[in-house]
Amino acid sequence: MKTEYIGLNFADIYRRRGEYHIENNKPYINGYEGAGRIVELGLAVIEHKIGSEILFVDVPFSNAEYVAVPEDKIIYLPKGINAKLAASIGLQGLTADFLAHDLGHHKEGDQVFISGISGGVGQILSQILISEGVSVFGSASADKKKAAALSFGVKEVFSSRENDWNAGLTGKFDAVYDGVGKTLNQSVSFLKNRGRVIFFGMAGGNPPQINLVELLAHSKSLLTGDLWDYLISFKEREQRSQRLFSYFLNNKIQISEPKIFLLAEGKKAHDYLEAGKNIGKVLLKP
Numbered sequence: 001m002k003t004e005y006i007g008l009n010f011a012d013i014y015r016r017r018g019e020y021h022i023e024n025n026k027p028y029i030n031g032y033e034g035a036g037r038i039v040e041l042g043l044a045v046i047e048h049k050i051g052s053e054i055l056f057v058d059v060p061f062s063n064a065e066y067v068a069v070p071e072d073k074i075i076y077l078p079k080g081i082n083a084k085l086a087a088s089i090g091l092q093g094l095t096a097d098f099l100a101h102d103l104g105h106h107k108e109g110d111q112v113f114i115s116g117i118s119g120g121v122g123q124i125l126s127q128i129l130i131s132e133g134v135s136v137f138g139s140a141s142a143d144k145k146k147a148a149a150l151s152f153g154v155k156e157v158f159s160s161r162e163n164d165w166n167a168g169l170t171g172k173f174d175a176v177y178d179g180v181g182k183t184l185n186q187s188v189s190f191l192k193n194r195g196r197v198i199f200f201g202m203a204g205g206n207p208p209q210i211n212l213v214e215l216l217a218h219s220k221s222l223l224t225g226d227l228w229d230y231l232i233s234f235k236e237r238e239q240r241s242q243r244l245f246s247y248f249l250n251n252k253i254q255i256s257e258p259k260i261f262l263l264a265e266g267k268k269a270h271d272y273l274e275a276g277k278n279i280g281k282v283l284l285k286p
């Protein structure tokens with residue numbers, strides 16, 4: 001395929017540093033996510049057509065103008081979802097989808113907290129949950145990040161880099177979604193008894209050791225998940241992406257405008273994401 005937009009993700013930063021938990025080859029040609037058009041077919045390919053608009057979220061070495069995409073990793077774009085939107089919501093949206101639907105299992109009226117709520121996963125996850133009648137709270141570092149989250153229907157956003165407020169949230173939530181990592185103890189303390197922390201990333205640094213006996217004493221649970229275990233066939237990618245796209249086609253989710261860098265300026269894009277300057281998605285344009 002010819003890429004129109006390439007998604008930059010935290011996993012690209014972990015890979016570049018050589019500390020990605022599922023691959024540790026270093027140095028590493030980056031990129032995993034992109035959207036564009038099929039321009040050539042392999043000799044054995046009969047199902048797909050040149051010209052189709054597609055997305056992929058798990059094809060390595062995709063910081064490139066042309067990417068060889070295995071057939072089962074193709075996700076077709078429906079009318080109404082263009083390449084820019086697809087690359088902005090693909091990997092993070094499918095993550096939000098499995099977190100909410102495979103791990104969250106909320107009931108209407110649940111109260112949840114999301115750390116890094118203005119990020120790519122946080123924006124989509126919060127709106128999926130709000131659309132299901134869940135009350136969503138979260139943390140963010142800058143006023144414009146907080147304002148973005150509030151504009152999507154989040155009830156209250158706390159300052160992520162200060163902690164004078166966190167004692168007030170002890171024992172308040174049915175679930176806490178933690179993609180920051182180093183905040184894991186705080187996340188556990190925010191739970192009601194029988195609550196669940198859903199740990200899914202370490203944008204802020206590796207998580208501390210958790211005392212399982214303390215969890216047991218209050219019937220708290222810790223769940224984790226990696227998108228790669230939820231996308232294991234063409235069919236699964238298709239079903240999950242259709243559910244994700246339907247939120248956008250039905251105007252149930254909005255996202256902030258992605259920040260776009262030229263692919264040739266990849267270093268600037270990495271620095272920007274790593275410094276936490278982004279609100280939502282960072283894209284690379286070949």
Ligand SMILES: NC(=O)c1ccc[n+]([C@@H]2O[C@H](COP(=O)([O-])OP(=O)(O)OC[C@H]3O[C@@H](n4cnc5c(N)ncnc54)[C@H](OP(=O)(O)O)[C@@H]3O)[C@@H](O)[C@H]2O)c1
Pocket residue numbers: 009010011091092095115116117118119120121122139140141142145160161179180200201202203204205225226227228273274275276278279280281
């Ligand atoms: N498990 C999976 O399958 C899966 C899939 C995709 C992503 N992830 C993980 O999900 C997390 C969020 O990814 P994303 O794509 O949404 O990234 P993102 O858009 O950059 O959001 C990450 C958020 O983390 C916070 N953050 C960043 N650096 C931090 C630091 N040094 N200290 C504290 N907070 C920091 C930022 O919030 P503030 O600046 O507002 O505090 C930012 O909004 C990452 O850990 C990523 O690895 C996991």
